[in-house]
Amino acid sequence: MADLRLSEARNLLSARGYRVTEEDATGQKRPILEPSNWVVVSQSPGADAEAASGSQVVLKVRKPTDPSTSQEPPVKGTVPNVVCLDLQKAQDTLQAAGFYLLGSEDATGKHRQQLVDRNWVVVTQSASPGSRPDPKTKITLGAVKFGEPTGASGCAS
Structure with a gap:
C-alpha cells in the first residue's frame, strides 16, 4: 500500500474485508x-504478512508536502523555501524565520479562500528563498488544493 493515496488504500483493503x-x-x-x-508510507501488518479477513490494518500516512526529518530549521531574517509545503506548514516556517506579515491566494486564479490551510499546497512565494527583506515585508503565498495541478513549481500533486 506504500505510496498509494489513503483513499485508494482504504478502498482496496476494505474490498478485501479488512478494517x-x-x-x-x-x-x-x-x-x-x-x-x-x-x-501511505507503511502498514501493519506488513503487505506480505498473512492476515485474516476482518482483521485490522493500521496505515501510517503523511502529506506529500511533509518535509523530510533532516530539514534544517529556518534562519532568522532569511526567507526559507516554502514551495511544496502545505500552507499551514509554510506559514509556520516563515514565522519561525521571523516573518509574520503573511498572505495567501488561490494560485489557480479562481479566488477561492484557503479555509483549511493544511488542504492547500504552496506553489509560489512572493519573496525569494534566501533573500533577507525587511521583516515588515508582506510575503504572499500562492496555493492550490491538494490533488490539483501544481504547474511549474516542481511539487507532487
Missing part, C-alpha cells in the same frame, strides 16, 4: 480531513 485505521506518520496526530491529501 482500516490510520495514523499520522509524523507523530503530530493531525486529523485526516481529506483522505486523498494523504499518502
